[in-house]
Amino acid sequence: MRSSLEGANCADLPAFVVDKYFDCNTRLEPFRAKVAKAICENCVVLVDCVDQTLVMPRLPARGIIAGMSIPEIERARSWLSYEHGIRDRVPPFDRPEWLPLSEASNTVEQWRTEQDPDEPRPQM
Ligand code: SF4
Incomplete structure (x- = not known):
């Protein structure tokens, strides 16, 4: 998928x-996925693209x-949905370390660290 962001690395690449590389099957073609990720890593609009x-x-x-691969995007979106109150339950996987903390994330993180680990968490 080609980005329309100005200055995007992928915007200048030939369609093929x-x-x-970008439209690869990440599970069956890990090398292609790695190449696409390397192109993104050096992209000046990566933050906006994320x-x-x-x-x-x-x-x-x-x-x-x-x-990011589609499963990686979905995991990040699950955490954001949870932190913004759209999703009820804590996602059953770790929060991606790279995912920027928003105000909502900070509130949830603060709540999580204040919890007594022995107390059951309330279901939201
Ligand atoms: S981060 Fe990757 S997908 Fe996004 S604009 Fe840059 S090269 Fe394209």
Whole structure:
């Protein structure tokens, strides 16, 4: 998937390169995914691309966007949904370390650290 952000690394690539590396099957073609992630890593609009990707209404079925595979994007979105009160339960996987903390994230993190570890967590 090619980004429309100005200055995006992927915007200047030939279509066949985008198809081959960015639209790859990340599970079956890990090398291609790695190449796409390396291109994203050095992209000057990576931060904006991550922001846009995390709120995209529809994700493609496969590929790399903003340096993330679709499952990685879905995990990050699950955490954001939880932290913004859209999702009720804590996601059953660790919060991605790279995911920026928002005001809502900070509130949830503060609540989590204040909890007595022996007390059962209330279901929201
Ligand atoms: S971070 Fe990756 S997907 Fe996003 S604009 Fe840059 S090269 Fe394209």
